[in-house]
Amino acid sequence: MKINTLTSELLHKMDAYWRAANYLSVGQIYLYDNPLLKRPLTLADVKHMLLGHWGTTPGQNFIYVHLNRVIKKYDLDMIYVSGPGHGGPAIVGNTYLEGTYSEIYPNISQDEAGLRKLFLQFSFPGGIPSHVSPECPGSIHEGGELGYSLSHSFGAVFDNPDLVVACVVGDGEAETGPLATAWHSNKFLDPATDGAVLPILHLNGYKISNPTILARITREELEQLFRGYGWTPVFVEGDEPELMHEAMARALDTAVEHIKAIQEDARVRGNLSRPRWPMIILNSPKGWTGPKVVDGLQVEGTFRAHQVPLHPRAHPEHLGLLDAWLRSYRPEELFDERGRLKAELAELAPKGHGRMGANSHANGGMLLRDLRMPNFRDYAADVPMPGVHGVGDTRVLGPFLRDVVKLNSEQRNFRLFGPDETLSNGLGAVFEVTNRQWDAATQPNDEFLAPDGRVLDSMLSEHQCQGWLEGYLLTGRHGVFNSYEAFIHIIGSMFNQHAKWLKVTAELPWRRKIASLNYLLASHVWRQDHNGFTHQDPGFIDHVVNKKAEIVRVYFPPDANCLLSVMDHCLRSRHYVNVVIAGKHPAPQWLAMDAAVKHCTEGIGIWQWASNDQCVAPDVVMACCGDVPTLETLAAVSILREHLPDLKIRVVNVVDLMKLQPPSEHPHGLSDMDFDELFTKDKPVIFAFHAYPWLIHRLTYRRTNHDNIHVRGYKEEGTITTPFDMTVLNDLDRFHLVMDTIDRLPQTGDRGIYLKQQLKGKLIEHKQYIDKHGQDMPEIRNWKWSSPK
Template identity: 80%
Template sequence: MNQARKPIRLTAKLLKNIDAYWRAANYLSVGQIYLYDNPLLKRPLKITDIKRMLLGHWGTTPGQNFIYVHLNRIIKQHDLNMIYVSGPGHGGPALVGNTYLEGTYSEIYPDISQDEAGLQKLFRQFSFPGGIPSHVSPECPGSIHEGGELGYSLSHSFGAVFDNPDLIVACVVGDGEAETGPLATSWHSNKFLNPLSDGAVLPILHLNGYKIANPTVFARIEPEELDQFLRGCGWTPYYVEGDEPSLMHAAMAETLDSVMSQIRSIQHNARSNADLTRPRWPMIVLKSPKGWTGPKWVDGQQIEGSFRSHQVPLSDPASQPEHLQMLEDWLKSYRPEELFDEAGRLVPELAELAPKGERRMSANPHANGGQLLRDLIMPDFRNYAVTVPTPGAVKAADTHELGVFLRDVVKLNQPQRNFRIFGPDETLSNRLNAVFEVTRRQWDARTQDSDEFLAEDGRVMEMLSEHQCEGWLEGYLLTGRHGLFNSYEAFIHIIDSMFNQHAKWLKITAQLPWRQPIASLNYLLASHVWNQIHNGFTHQDPGFIDLVVNKKAAVVRVYLPPDANCLLSVWDHCLRSRHYVNVVIAGKYQAPQWLSMDAAVKHCSEGIGIWHWASNDHGNAPHVVMACCGDVPTLETLAAVSILNEHLPELKVRVVNVVDLMKLQPQSEHPHGLSDSHFDALFTEDKPVIFAFHGYPWLIHRLTYRRNNHENIHVRGYKEEGTITTPFDMTVLNDLDRFHLVMDTIDRLPQTGEKGIHLKQQLQSKLIAHRQYINQYGEDMPEILNWQWGRSHVIKPRLAG
């Protein structure tokens, strides 16, 4: 942090100007909600000056305006590198208004000029067709946090300051937002903050008392109980309370001076004295009326200081003349003639209060992280190849091999401090063990001798909260760094909604030329549905893929590599990519390896392809296409093909493996999609396709329903059958096993005749034998455990012995 400048004395004149700046921000906020014309009230307000549809949220806005102007003062005072995260949700009028006052908005959107015409456009566009949303959206300069969904402000803020030692994030937490599970957990982020190498988060709990229609818990518990809660979470709270502006301005200014002094002291103690004792970071509790400075009473009902100020306090001025007059009085109470000159520009004395250049919170490059993004230093993934002399000849644990590669990604990028791995206590469980050879888990709470891999400065971030890890990673990415999230597949659903919001953010920001692309949000989903035989049904759910493909095609990518070399190739691509959500699903147990590294690179580059070494239709049209997507489906498909080759050798079988799931969609639906001619060349136009899929079967039908041969595609996948059982039995329970796949083929190829009927009977007997064997011995039959591609696989109807 830069050294403090000469203190700016809190004179009466300075406080008066701060109040005037606050009034200007409030005026702009009310104008955005209501005004269609007459932006400076140069004539009496008329019905035609009011928007016909009134949308917006006033209640949180004046408090956020109050906070913003006071943060501007301390930024100038200390030359701070600070950004603002708005947690209360629909606080759009405040942030848009403040970015306009400090000039950034007009720089990015020149048609919203700093004059009367620009004011009118600023007001008209808000919550208006073709305009901007009512919350703090990607279109708003300085924002890294979409305000539509509540609960993630503190997590994003901490993610932003990791490895950013000079950055301070002022995070406004709404007291309604504070009731969400993710926010309640994120108070504990301070146990993961290293004051030596990380920045600081200044939470400001905006205690205005109400949600949409109810009081908030924090506002109604006893003050000492709230204080005990915050202190119990490791914070040192400072309180600013009241409703009289002059007293509140003085109190807020003095409190911020104290808070900044404490932050500087903590960081100096860590950086100069090597004292890494976990500090009790300061925070502020701002208690002000909801809808502060707005109408106090309307139609006999209290507005200011009640839930009724949450949205539009005067909801129908067009049909109620008294409301129109109240609106005019409300706007005039801010005395706009003192704030803006005749041309509509903020008067110079007030404009001088805002920081300059990139010190403006709306122009800080950390809030447009792509400006700061630097490529990762990447090892050559080919050097980590599993040697595969012939398909299926060796076994390896795919994610274990990936862990060795990620270890060196961590190592190479440690000097840049721009890469971290996030996950809910599952990095070891997901077999990424090797990363702990070069780093530790970041941890700033107490330790014991029996602990493992804990340190104040680590590249692995683990907390048993998927929400927290996701929020940290998003904040890290949004401020220009790289990372990945590893999780059990079933429990990634916990952050479904967070993924949705981030995907929407990527979609919108890709359309804004001033927003620079950020590093992709990368998910590694291991311990997947077919691996979770020891934890059972609760841990078996591949449905995250279905959610992901709902998002815009320009944003999402889904990869299901069949082996370790393909997994390495995919991850090299994902870590280099920009502005996507990449979902990669991989197994963590020993499994057959199919492709050499050269073959894997070619296969992954194409995303889909015929495995000629597993097919026997060379130069001929196939009788059946055996398609597979995912590691376990690939294994079962190849085992099924081996049975067909041995017992029905006259059948021409083509094996198609899919790595990039989006290849199945038409080109018109996804940029990775295959053309119809290419799809037909792989899957034929009229032959049966037996498709073994990692997830729910209907997703394949959804992706291929417009294809010529869709009616002949028969999909096997997870059909919500699971328990604690053997690995092979999981596939049997869901009809994805090799025996069912062969029977499905026979059912669709009547030309197999008596041989097919006989083989099907043998396979049905084999399924009975399988059930008897696992019930007796608790493991899969030897012929399943020891199966290898290329060996003879005689089907016997009964158990030996």
């Protein structure tokens, strides 16, 4: 005999709470006034512009009330991630019902006046968005981030052994590439040291105007799909509320007890074999409990329920349908005369931090602790003089990151993320103290794989690395994402949404600042000669600098000691997106550590040891930004000073790209006076830049001397070739830089003309040599800086 999970009394209370959440959701979408329907509904009570999404909302309300029950029954530490793009009315409404919303926003009070404000602010000028946004308590996932809910959820539970994330996945969202891949995240979860993700696939059948794939395959195929992913699916199906409440309660009890059993097996009995975690597939009508037929067309259970199903101002006959819809929830049974949720219903919600809207993991800055940091100076490359040989800048950084991992192993609040590129990008030293986290099968020839590791790079998916890291940061931890420069573009929209999240939360006093999202982009454009054109693209930073100046930072350390200084700064920073571009191949080193720290602190400066304009005005400024542009600039300077010794040359190196902007545009920007002191008001500036040249023009267009700034950078020329030929193809090489300088300085006269002819000959010699030998000329490979007399 089947025993009901819910008593009759509890079932009816939960159904009433669900009706209350649905009522608040419809009210948010439609009502301008008359929040408790104490008088007949009129057009004046309806908003002029109706925005929002009803279709997913009642199902999410249903889920939320049931999660409240299991939180209380099992004393769970749980947060809610809303994957469907516009389920805002549900989460806002439920955090209001549980009391969290009014605690954070006291003006949205628990009474009729508060209800009016709650309804009015939704999708209204000066109010809140229609999706789950940073303004919503309990949220770590922006509604505009369709496809990343499951990745964020796993990031949140790494190193959070007591946390459970209930992740609602929309069946439309499930069709996106990132989400489809994210189901494999269960192969990286350590049941002994991590928390658990409970995916709830919200199968309501439709997207905006099309059916969803997962709703149009057989149940057998759907079950096989998720069993193939390694999950144990539990189905909840139907549309009859009473039966669905009981089925959902039974499914959640089964899932929670399954999770607890898996964790106990790992933590108490030491069983570390990969489990089949539970998931729930909730199959309910789209727009459940809403209007069934409108204008002769079925709405509930169809794509027509996706957004706003009634439009009373355009169709006055819809006003009666809206009134009937709102009254179908019987608000007089749910709220008292003051407009407060009745006490017997309010008691269904958890208390204090047990409420999902009040859980501190969803406001990660509250939990954030400073990293224990080694002294980066202890890892310095020895640079007795500029131009000494280096092993590769990221290979110097590797031991520093190794010890960051080591020092924070007990706190378990720092991880490296990357799509199978940690070794390739020169950071292999970290594997001296940790492994890659991996919970799938291993074979004897595998390296650095273990269930408990501090590196997540065993999945060839930039989307998952980005999503995991975001979830990790948003719940109060620290991390670094290392990637090939050309392929970081893959997560462009994810970066975009995270930057927007940081911008909005910085303006919310109740949201605490989180650790910065740190990108380390290695294997960059100028050292992808062997991989060819597909791997040669430095354009990610063009996208980055579009974001708010308070949020983004872009750094180009020219050598290893500068890289150490920059990364130490980035790891200590809060609430930024830091993009650091660095090389992994052997390269000259320019600055001893003290000089590197000073240079990086200033972000830009004259390299006096490479310049000869002391006490006089320069004839030309040779500027550089990036490790290869710095190398080619200094090689060009050495040619100029040897052959045109009377020229006065100033070398300016840029580490912090945002120094080029005025301070009115970016807080790091140089004043006009400081900029003019570096770049002069009227002298030619030959600027060698790591990326697309027009970015420099964009950043400096307001400067006095902008018309004299001539930028050489990547201009979409590349192939499989030699390292130096990459610079030649894009006119960034030392020979082109010298010829460009001569063209800007007529005073070089015949000596300049003869030098240009020699260099044109060198370019021909270069091409002939690489075509024959497959490597750069010895004078290029073996070039070293030496201070001219």
